[in-house]
Amino acid sequence: MVGDQSGRTEPRLLRGFRDLMPDEMIARQRLISVVQDVYELYGFVPLDTPALEYADVLLGDYGEESNKQVYQFTVPEGDVVALRYDLTVPLARVVAQYRDLPKPFRRYQVAAVWRADKPGPGRFREFIQFDLDTVGSESMLADAEIISGMCDTLDALGVARYRIRISNRKLLNTLVAYAGIEAGRAHDVFRVLDKLDKVGLDAVKLELTVGRVDASGDPIPGLGLEQRQVARIEEFLALPQETRSEALDAVEDLFREVPHAAEGIEELRDIDRFLSFLSISDAKAAIDFSVARGLDYYTGPVFEALLLDAPKFGSIFAGGRYDGLVERFLGVKMPGTGASIGIDRLLAALQHLGAVKMRPSTASVLVTVMEPDRLAEYQAMTSELRQAGINTELYLGTETSLRKQLQYADRQKIPVAVIAGSEEFEAGTVSVKDLLEGVKHDIETKEREEWVRARFGQRTVPRRELVPTVNELLRAQSHQS
């Protein structure tokens, strides 16, 4: 028990975790609903799996480094359990467990995942993922749909410049053979290549060979590759890739003599064709040979999305094909492809781009309380507005002055106030105040008291006209903004 002498418990967050305040939550929920609407248009359906699973079910596919980040513990009954690290392995478990799921199974899941990662600025141990997967289809159309949905999502969110970058693990495997690197080291190479964007080519070359020291002073051991091996990787990364077809022609040319190269190229040609049918341009979705993705389980196409005007946020969407993931449970291969959207990262990037409005409230109207004895009448007004579908808050605080109640509305960014004092009650009227108008004048006059008195943007109407007057004002405000 942490507390001061008074025995109080100190209210504090667990290190690496955070609270989401209403403004962020409202924005997050809107974002999730945009993604959800797009992928439901594509026929994806929601699924939910538990946060806790048996540890042996969750572990085994991520690779050693990631396994270390899984929260594990033993419950009193003796089971070793773990908090989910992602939503893909639980999906593989579901597909193996419920054999009669219709195939292809297109599901989405929006849920928290936990990683006992090194916390840092903007890096949390709990975050939301929005996962999309299609299991049971070998068609590259499944991959193309997920990519296309991401384009639709980013378009719907008003992101002007983004790029989905696509590569293929089969091609990367070919590269490993082409460079004369033993196949067992492929995943190590991919994990280094995956850092290209973040650390640049020179740092990657050091990590492939002798190692380097990172910004924090920690040594990163090198893979010990030879210069001629690195040269071949560089040659691959330097292929022209202005358009998808140019990139595919170039890689076909490079790997003409390399065994097994054709399959990965063919898959990318399929994806290119399907995206072209959907009129998705080379600018929006490009072949990019530097994309590798860190996780071990990918077996075919891999892809990620960057917001070109917010590159420091990294990839906000990433995924690929994992035809072996269900096999660990099922004993037979089951094709699957999918992607995760880092909702919190995407939200942060959109905030950075000014593409989301942050509001601490969803209320459109505050009914102020001037005469506490007439609560029944204020309640009736509130109730009428709500019945008309208008989010309305009845002021429940302790402030009795109108000025303070309007300040509360202002702070909560509630755009309309309803005011009824003795004057209005006697006359059978009610006043409706445009608080956006008030704020505008506030800026001009700098005299809060004055604008309250001056009743800028305030209209007094017969009581029965409350709802239409508020509706009219809200419509006018939405046209202004």
Place this chain on the structure above:
Amino acid sequence: MVGDQSGRTEPRLLRGFRDLMPDEMIARQRLISVVQDVYELYGFVPLDTPALEYADVLLGDYGEESNKQVYQFTVPEGDVVALRYDLTVPLARVVAQYRDLPKPFRRYQVAAVWRADKPGPGRFREFIQFDLDTVGSESMLADAEIISGMCDTLDALGVARYRIRISNRKLLNTLVAYAGIEAGRAHDVFRVLDKLDKVGLDAVKLELTVGRVDASGDPIPGLGLEQRQVARIEEFLALPQETRSEALDAVEDLFREVPHAAEGIEELRDIDRFLSFLSISDAKAAIDFSVARGLDYYTGPVFEALLLDAPKFGSIFAGGRYDGLVERFLGVKMPGTGASIGIDRLLAALQHLGAVKMRPSTASVLVTVMEPDRLAEYQAMTSELRQAGINTELYLGTETSLRKQLQYADRQKIPVAVIAGSEEFEAGTVSVKDLLEGVKHDIETKEREEWVRARFGQRTVPRRELVPTVNELLRAQSHQS
């Protein structure tokens, strides 16, 4: 690692946990969105807190019995952490930690909570709660709003017969004094009274006195109260309570001589008045002296909702006022009131009442694939339908026959299929099939092959009329159902 000889991992759920399949998830999401819409109308805003917190932050308010059910463990860094047991204590932590939150703070949170409870049929260790709380207002209007929102929610969900039952901990404390029971035993008494609905009066009387043996054969120790004490409790429970005001008059009469009774009665009178202003009838919201609620932290009004036609599901909504909950962190009292909706329990009850339709898919249309070479054209149809806002699935499975593809649509309850074979492509047409119509005929003819051939409910139209034809059919179907 659990697996068979082949080294496979057995795909299995952790005991006490479950997966939610798409049909249940779709229904759950709709339910959540109804509740969310109602309470956003009331000005409630979303908040999110982490699943994991320091154990000392989470523990201390629930009472001993509940504390045992909190999942706790030590992370490698040495911190003792716990998975949240409810959403109320995290809210109290937030209110204490962020002192400048606007008051009153009306927030909702929809999130999983975990309880290492005895699992059983329909009883899981992870479940979703929808919590509503207003912190910082002493007004009983805050309590009345939460109750009124619950009535609006149940009305919106089409529940014909429900009852919110309201009591007050202050009155129950008065009862304890009236019965001559020492104050320190009050919470024990409340926890027994809380079982009244589930186990009946005789069992409650045994638990108050000598104890009893429950259905599973486990002994439940008694509180050892004397007969005359139990008689006074019985007298209280037997008060007439046909209407809220009758109940309040009766309890006022009974407790006329008992110190401190007035405050609890006054609070209930306020709530009665506020509910009456909102035209909430005695049938929908009643005073019921048997309501106690198990948790220790309640200090004023307590309430719960029952679906009268599905009583075995217990209370699907429960809460009360907890003016002391923030104090543990803050050192000063901070009024608060709130309630939890057990979303999963409510969903189960609604299913039982036939008030929710279960569908494994949200898609309205399946575009079938008859000519694999013409995928571009099928993609174009799919894309047009999606652009018109119609949830559309392009068939990506391995079945090549129309019959099998239509069976898939049928199983997924997708009501419309789009069919284009060589005939249609040559004629520049497309066929749109009403699968609900098909199912109807299916029932009559019992010959699946026949209805496919007979093309019941199938219309062939020029290709450019695809979207309007589908729209028209979907409108017609929605009028039929």
